[in-house]
Amino acid sequence: MFFAPGEPPLPTEESNYYWKVVWDLLEEAQRYAADHRDEISEETSFWEWLNHSYLNSKQSLHPERVQDYMSERLKQAIRGLVLYWADENAIPIENVSMKYMDAEEIFPGDHCLVTNGFDRVVKVLMSQLNKDATTVLMDHAVDKIEYTESEVRVSTNKGTFTADQVLVTLPLGVLKVHSASPTFFSPPLPTTKQHAINHLGFGTMFKIFLFFPTCFWPDKFHFINFLPSHLTRQPNPVLISRFHLSPQQQEALTVYMQDLANYSSLMHVYQLPILIGYATNRAAELMERLTDEEARMVYLCQLAHYFDILVSDKQGEGETLWPKVSFMSRWNQDPFAYGSYTSIPVGARPDDIETFEVPVGARRKKNVSKQIVDKNNHANDDDDDDDDDDNYHGGSLESVEWVSVDDPESGRVFFAGEHTSSGHFASIQGALMSGRREAAKILSFRAE
Structure with missing residues (x-):
């Protein structure tokens, strides 16, 4: 409704x-x-x-x-x-790109809720692993991924690991922060990958769970939407005063009410007076900057524009309906996410997603030499190579320099995640499918 x-x-x-x-x-x-x-x-x-x-x-x-x-x-x-x-x-x-409006393939079937959290998916996958042949390490934050023609070195906050190949499932938001940095990927990713990372969209879906003491909204509907309109583009100042909204809360509410306000009600499904409020993009970013209590009051104020009972003065009835508990997501502020999922905005193409299906390798750059200061103080162009005396050859220094390339045959760095799943981006299914796709490639590579 x-x-x-x-x-x-x-x-x-x-x-x-x-x-x-x-x-x-x-x-x-x-x-x-x-x-x-x-x-x-x-x-x-x-x-x-x-x-x-x-x-x-x-x-x-x-x-x-x-x-x-x-x-x-x-x-x-x-x-x-x-x-x-x-x-x-x-x-x-x-x-939203009109040219590629049909880029996402929607899976058939009804809209469903995953009860008890998406970690159930991870638990099922882990239960299928060979415990004797698989080691799962948790709470390891990766600082750097270095790769050559022969191996990959992954540095974490709890040690360094080497491997023949590595599968990178970092969200697109994290890649946007680190893709061009030599302090994270060494060498930096190819320009094809950096172009895709820069052009693809990665927005934020904000969620807040509001636990009400009783249901005051129509209880037979699962989805409730509030249309934006010039009548409510500016929140009611009386309600702003009633809920004691700060300037930051007012800004979040104003931006939120310019959009289509969406809620899911769990009353119809689970007989629980819980509303899940959603916000995206700029509204989501503003909501995440608020405390749980501040965001809760913003949502109450928005609902009060439609449900007068929330501000009823009859024996203090209004406040008795206010939720005392709420939980909210903060994906945009999470340094391991920086957003929620991928989209194709104007200027981007589905090809940008497909480029992740090609693994990355490294090539030694040939004939790299630098003129240095010799022991007789001859002219030099580079005085930062004092530690490379082993490679000194009569006034020149040959150095090893690695460059990244897209390498479908012998690549070392593979990519998975919803942002790499052509046609099924922005979905749990797409992320799972991409992981299986890359696992098959790695197994095939190792079998050769």
């Missing part, structure tokens, strides 16, 4: 109709991208196509012209509801 600003909840029939129109629209956009790929600029966004091509082709004057009729109310609802698709992909809608 969803709420429009200043109105009661839309009737189920009308709400379902709006959602059907939106899903049909998204399917049409994906078909259009596939059929007109060569005609669409890589800089064209889905938002631009929606407003300047699709909705402009609709008129609201003649309902009998069924093929091109759309009411102004429905147009406005579509502009709000399509934000759900962008939010699910953790990318601002104005950045």
Whole structure:
């Protein structure tokens, strides 16, 4: 179900109709991208196509012209509801690539919840390992990955390890921080990988679990959405005062209410009065900067714009409904994540994801020599090589320099993770599939 600003909840029939129109629209956009790929600029966004091509082709004057009729109310609802698709992909809608709207292949089946956490997936995988042949080390933070033609050296906070190959499953957000740094990858990754890392999007999906003492929202719906509107683009100052929001909280609330506010209710599924609130992109970043208590009050203030009972003064009824407990994610601030998952923004291509399917190797750079100071004080260009006397040859120094290359035949560094899964990025399934893909390559390499 969803709420429009200043109105009661839309009737189920009308709400379902709006959602059907939106899903049909998204399917049409994906078909259009596939059929007109060569005609669409890589800089064209889905938002631009929606407003300047699709909705402009609709008129609201003649309902009998069924093929091109759309009411102004429905147009406005579509502009709000399509934000759900962008939010699910953790990318601002104005950045969504129209050229590759069909890049992600959606798995068939119903929307499901994984109970008791995604660590259940990891536990199942670990239970399948050969305990005698496999060592799993936890809490090792990697500082550097060095590779040559013959081996890989991985330095961690608890020691250094060498191997024939290494599988890197660092999230794209971490790669964005470290990919070009010689202090992490040595040598730095090839330009193909760095280009992909820089161009692909990596947004943040923020979640907050609000544990209410009782259910005050319609309990038969699992998803609840609140459409953005000019009526609520600026939060109600009376409610801001009621919840004592600081300037930082007000900024987070204002940005959040400009988007489609999404909640999942666990009441219908588990009979628990718990709402899961979501925020993405700029709103998510602002939420993560708040304390748990501050974020909780921001969400309460947003809900109070639609549920007057939360601020009822009748025997203090309002505050008795406020949650005293909440949990929230902080993926954007996590140095082992720096975000949630991958998207294809304008300017990027599915090829950027596919480039990770090629492992990286190292090549010795030939004929590298540097003129140095000899013992008779002859002219020099480089005085930083005093420790390399073993390679001194009559006024010149031959040094070993490694450069990285994409090497599908004998690469040493392999990549897996959702950001490497063409067609299935931004999903747990894609991450799992990519791990199996790379494991097969490594096993094949070792068998040769």
